[in-house]
Amino acid sequence: MRVGDVVTGARRDSGERGRRSWQHAFFYSWLVVATVGPLSDRVTSGEGLLLPLVLIAVMAAWYALWMVWGTELTGRATVVYLTGAGALWLSLLLVDGSFVLLGMMVFAPHCVESRRFGLAVVALGTGGWIWQRWAATGAVSWPEVVIALLIVLGGAATVGYVGSHARISAERKRLLDELQAAQEARAAAQRRAGIAEERQRLARDIHDTLTQGFASTVMLLEAAEETLPVTGPSRRHVAQALRTARESLAESRRVVLALRPTQLDDTALPEALRQLADRLSEETGLPAETTVTGTPAPLVLETQTALLRVAQEALSNVRWHARAHRASLTLSYMDGVVMLDVQDDGIGFDTKEIGTQGER
Numbered sequence: 001m002r003v004g005d006v007v008t009g010a011r012r013d014s015g016e017r018g019r020r021s022w023q024h025a026f027f028y029s030w031l032v033v034a035t036v037g038p039l040s041d042r043v044t045s046g047e048g049l050l051l052p053l054v055l056i057a058v059m060a061a062w063y064a065l066w067m068v069w070g071t072e073l074t075g076r077a078t079v080v081y082l083t084g085a086g087a088l089w090l091s092l093l094l095v096d097g098s099f100v101l102l103g104m105m106v107f108a109p110h111c112v113e114s115r116r117f118g119l120a121v122v123a124l125g126t127g128g129w130i131w132q133r134w135a136a137t138g139a140v141s142w143p144e145v146v147i148a149l150l151i152v153l154g155g156a157a158t159v160g161y162v163g164s165h166a167r168i169s170a171e172r173k174r175l176l177d178e179l180q181a182a183q184e185a186r187a188a189a190q191r192r193a194g195i196a197e198e199r200q201r202l203a204r205d206i207h208d209t210l211t212q213g214f215a216s217t218v219m220l221l222e223a224a225e226e227t228l229p230v231t232g233p234s235r236r237h238v239a240q241a242l243r244t245a246r247e248s249l250a251e252s253r254r255v256v257l258a259l260r261p262t263q264l265d266d267t268a269l270p271e272a273l274r275q276l277a278d279r280l281s282e283e284t285g286l287p288a289e290t291t292v293t294g295t296p297a298p299l300v301l302e303t304q305t306a307l308l309r310v311a312q313e314a315l316s317n318v319r320w321h322a323r324a325h326r327a328s329l330t331l332s333y334m335d336g337v338v339m340l341d342v343q344d345d346g347i348g349f350d351t352k353e354i355g356t357q358g359e360r
Contacts, residue, residue: 023067024068027067028060028063031060031102035099038052039053041098042096047096052092052095052096052099055088055091056092058088059089059092059102066080066081067081082107085107086106089103130144130145202259203256203259207252207256211249214248214249217245218242218245221238221241221242224238225239225242250316258309258312269299270292270331272304272308273290273307273308273329273340274290276308276311276329277289277315277328280318280327283319284319286319286326286327288315288326288329289329290328290331291330292332293331293332293333295333296333297333299338314342315327315342318344322344322346323346324346326344327342327343327344327345328341328342330343
């Protein structure tokens with residue numbers, strides 16, 4: 001992970017923590033503002049304080065349980081929280097209609113998520129205020145009806161204004177996330193391109209230096225071998241050197257192929273595997289065949305390259321170590337899986353012997 005990604009993630013987490021902290025401050029400050037007046041009136045009038053205090057404490061704890069100590073509410077959890085908080089608010093309204101302002105504190109933070117929900121909250125709050133006025137005086141005057149209508153209009157405008165800003169912020173955040181994802185994808189593509197270019201450069205350098213040098217060495221040793229007597233230590237030493245040079249030449253070519261799988265530039269993976277098998281047959285006389293089963297499915301370049309290199313390495317082992325008379329490649333496409341089998345009838349190795357050596 002890059003440092004920039006860590007910094008961006010830390011800033012995003014910090015901004016989210018700040019938003020939630022302000023939301024918690026809004027809730028508890030409104031809890032104090034909306035309850036101090038009604039509780040003071042009850043103290044003055046000598047009415048009971050125990051029940052409203054218990055309900056207010058339960059509401060504060062209910063919010064802390066879901067919003068402070070819990071995670072961000074979504075789906076069913078939001079419904080459960082709002083149902084519980086609304087029930088507590090209605091219970092307080094039944095105790096004292098002056099607690100009507102608590103409705104804003106309970107529902108307002110969630111009004112920005114849905115205009116319908118926001119308008120329903122405005123209507124509910126206004127209805128609660130009218131009910132509180134009727135419970136206090138036994139009637140609702142025309143000025144109070146006008147005030148209620150103004151509350152509805154002002155609340156609806158507020159819901160629309162704040163909701164539009166919230167949706168713009170959400171859309172901006174979505175676009176920024178998409179932009180960051182696109183930038184990360186572009187950076188990853190650039191890194192892959194850089195790695196591929198560097199591998200191409202190494203392949204060219206190895207081909208132009210080591211491979212050409214080994215090829216020249218092989219030619220010179222072959223020429224020297226023809227001038228030496230059939231028997232004698234000199235010919236034996238030259239033969240050993242020639243064999244080492246040929247192996248080194250083949251190994252350098254294998255490294256170049258591993259670094260630069262040009263077979264996949266214009267050729268599909270099955271055809272590239274067939275070309276590997278055909279080359280092995282042409283160069284060694286060893287019969288090698290390629291079989292493809294299932295329906296070929298598109299694979300990412302990294303997967304194709306990995307499979308091709310596995311086949312190259314396996315066939316190189318067959319060439320130099322297996323003493324095989326036949327080899328086969330089988331590429332199998334199955335549901336969501338691709339499998340490559342490389343088989344030969346060579347001498348193999350003793351797994352028990354390997355285990356014994358490992359224990360030593």
